[in-house]
Amino acid sequence: MATGKKxxxxxxxxxxRAQPVNPATQHAVEQFLYRQAEILDSKRWQDYIDLFxxxxxxxxxxxxxxxxxxxxxxxxAEDKNVMTVRMKRVLHPDAWSQRPLWGTNHVVGNVxxxxxxxxxxxxxxxxxxxxELRRDDVRHFAGSYLHHLRKAKDGYRIKLQRVDMTNxxxxxxxxxxxxx
Amino acid sequence: MLQERIPDLSKxxxxxxxxxxxxxxxxxxxxxxxxxxxxxxxxCGHESQVPKVGDYYTVQLGRQPMIMVRGKDRRVHVLHNRCxxxxxxxxxxxxxxxxxxxxxSYHAWTFQHDGRLRSIPMMESxxxxxxxxxxxxxxxxxxxxxxxxxxxxxxxxxxRNGPGLLDFLGYSKIAFDDICDRSPEGEVEVVPNCFxxxxxxxxxxFLENQLDALHPSVTHQSTxxxxxxxxxxxxxxxxxxxLSYHMLSAFATVTIDxxxxxxxxxxxxxxxxxxxYMGLRPKDPDTLEYxxxxxxxxxxxxxxxxLSTNIHHVLIYPGLSVQxxxxxxxxxxxxxxxxxxxxxxxFRLKGAPEPIYRRALAYYNxxxxxxxxxxxxxxxxxxxxxxxxxxxxxxxVNFQRHFGRDTEKGGVVETGPNMGTSEAPMRNQMKAWAxxxxxxx
Numbered sequence: 001m002a003t004g005k006k007x008x009x010x011x012x013x014x015x016x017r018a019q020p021v022n023p024a025t026q027h028a029v030e031q032f033l034y035r036q037a038e039i040l041d042s043k044r045w046q047d048y049i050d051l052f053x054x055x056x057x058x059x060x061x062x063x064x065x066x067x068x069x070x071x072x073x074x075x076x077a078e079d080k081n082v083m084t085v086r087m088k089r090v091l092h093p094d095a096w097s098q099r100p101l102w103g104t105n106h107v108v109g110n111v112x113x114x115x116x117x118x119x120x121x122x123x124x125x126x127x128x129x130x131x132e133l134r135r136d137d138v139r140h141f142a143g144s145y146l147h148h149l150r151k152a153k154d155g156y157r158i159k160l161q162r163v164d165m166t167n168x169x170x171x172x173x174x175x176x177x178x179x180x
Numbered sequence: 181m182l183q184e185r186i187p188d189l190s191k192x193x194x195x196x197x198x199x200x201x202x203x204x205x206x207x208x209x210x211x212x213x214x215x216x217x218x219x220x221x222x223x224c225g226h227e228s229q230v231p232k233v234g235d236y237y238t239v240q241l242g243r244q245p246m247i248m249v250r251g252k253d254r255r256v257h258v259l260h261n262r263c264x265x266x267x268x269x270x271x272x273x274x275x276x277x278x279x280x281x282x283x284x285s286y287h288a289w290t291f292q293h294d295g296r297l298r299s300i301p302m303m304e305s306x307x308x309x310x311x312x313x314x315x316x317x318x319x320x321x322x323x324x325x326x327x328x329x330x331x332x333x334x335x336x337x338x339x340r341n342g343p344g345l346l347d348f349l350g351y352s353k354i355a356f357d358d359i360c361d362r363s364p365e366g367e368v369e370v371v372p373n374c375f376x377x378x379x380x381x382x383x384x385x386f387l388e389n390q391l392d393a394l395h396p397s398v399t400h401q402s403t404x405x406x407x408x409x410x411x412x413x414x415x416x417x418x419x420x421x422x423l424s425y426h427m428l429s430a431f432a433t434v435t436i437d438x439x440x441x442x443x444x445x446x447x448x449x450x451x452x453x454x455x456x457y458m459g460l461r462p463k464d465p466d467t468l469e470y471x472x473x474x475x476x477x478x479x480x481x482x483x484x485x486x487l488s489t490n491i492h493h494v495l496i497y498p499g500l501s502v503q504x505x506x507x508x509x510x511x512x513x514x515x516x517x518x519x520x521x522x523x524x525x526x527f528r529l530k531g532a533p534e535p536i537y538r539r540a541l542a543y544y545n546x547x548x549x550x551x552x553x554x555x556x557x558x559x560x561x562x563x564x565x566x567x568x569x570x571x572x573x574x575x576x577v578n579f580q581r582h583f584g585r586d587t588e589k590g591g592v593v594e595t596g597p598n599m600g601t602s603e604a605p606m607r608n609q610m611k612a613w614a615x616x617x618x619x620x621x
Contacts, residue, residue: 062373073373076551081410088406089553095402097560171376172550
């Protein structure tokens with residue numbers, strides 16, 4: 001396809017040069033992300049929802065070029081109400097797809113603070129790797145997180161969690177039942 | 181050869197039951213590809229997926245890798261994705277723009293958008309006297325035997341024989357009329373995203389589920405109940421919950437007995453329609469504004485006709501499940517006897533107000549995306565169904581619900597009053613299947 005137009009390079013969004021941050025802030029953010037992963041892996045769904053601000057959004061775009069979830073096709077674009085539907089669904093005794101043994105294991109790393117506001121709010125980028133077991137089948141998912149965190153009295157709350165799956169454009173073998 | 185390995189298929193389909201091997205035997209699957217999917221009209225895509233000259237999408241028809249491309253003549257062509265030289269696929273990506281012509285990445289043979297050979301390197305010196313030249317149709321990318329669009333939806337058939345597209349679609353063409361007529365301009369354009377989900381089950385299991393009006397309140401009650409609880413809670417707090425909650429809660433609030441109140445209509449070639457149930461015509465300001473726009477475009481009478489089209493789902497056998505009031509469709513691509521890909525598209529009503537698009541988009545995201553809270557339980561059932569059918573605990577799949585109570589008028593089988601959960605659609609699909617499979621040429 002030599003005659004075809006060259007594909008534009010993906011827009012670089014991550015700043016290579018992270019701004020200098022207080023090691024205590026870096027530590028606190030990393031602990032927050034580790035705790036989030038632990039909450040997901042231990043299926044504490046309400047605790048996960050509670051990590052979000054009241055106007056918080058969990059968003060997984062199907063395409064890395066998307067800049068907003070608003071009015072766009074999205075794999076996930078959930079406020080706390082929709083997240084509550086999802087939680088109540090998976091906890092329902094007749095959620096058939098939840099019957100088989102399944103579980104996940106998240107590892108989060110490459111945590112970079114991209115932006116720090118004077119009020120303590122943060123924009124944080126990280127990478128994750130998630131293994132999922134369902135019956136005897138293992139699936140691997142990997143990608144990046146973008147967290148807009150609001151400073152709270154007892155740590156942080158998520159204003160926006162953007163999840164870019166590396167395989168966002170690939171076919172899904174089965175589906176994603178809960179947040180990644 | 182294939183035929184020898186397959187027993188007499190006419191004994192495999194009875195009016196209300198089907199042998200399990202029809203779903204699990206890989207030889208029967210191969211014969212299905214030959215006699216059904218590679219013969220009948222199969223959906224390729226929408227013209228708006230390839231707006232510019234050279235735009236292409238690759239698509240699988242039966243077992244055949246194909247290319248749908250917009251030519252310089254502005255027509256949409258469907259070609260076999262295979263270089264006539266050594267068999268290399270011409271397009272390796274799912275979509276893109278090929279520019280002025282196709283060029284094989286192996287030995288640089290080039291082709292026009294309609295498949296005609298453009299050039300071969302060393303055509304004079306290397307191929308003199310071989311018969312390989314621009315005059316030889318064997319040197320072209322082979323086009324699909326027949327390609328035809330209906331209201332922007334492109335179909336191809338890999339067989340020269342058989343009914344024309346409109347004859348094949350018959351009454352089921354209402355799927356596309358209903359989608360397009362809901363636009364004040366009478367046209368839709370694709371929302372540029374395709375959700376693709378793989379099912380670990382035979383393709384027919386998916387199609388048989390689509391119009392199974394009994395399963396939602398069983399399979400989807402967890403999501404329906406959860407959505408209903410949150411819907412009520414939001415209503416208490418704010419007075420009104422968005423329609424998207426109703427789209428999910430309807431799966432539970434419409435109980436088994438109520439499902440019998442709907443109707444399925446079953447047509448020749450295996451196509452079927454399930455009548456509507458989601459109450460997609462509320463009286464909120466957005467809907468009223470949309471109705472005003474439609475009335476302006478079509479007049480009051482025609483607007484009423486369009487909006488009262490009573491459809492939830494149209495199944496176009498053997499490969500398309502259309503939810504026209506929500507402008508969504510799922511194309512079925514069988515990948516193997518136990519593996520099926522669904523390609524899920526959403527369309528925007530040209531000229532309709534933004535909130536109407538967003539309302540349907542909510543359904544696309546919640547029900548049809550890879551994080552679906554509905555299909556998660558369907559796919560679980562499909563896998564269990566397919567795996568269960570390997571069992572020697574029984575030989576048949578049964579479709580007897582409300583059997584013998586359907587009425588037939590002019591080749592159309594209608595379920596009787598309060599028999600909406602009739603398994604008539606499955607019986608109808610298998611009737612078409614048996615007819616296709618019995619046709620050797």
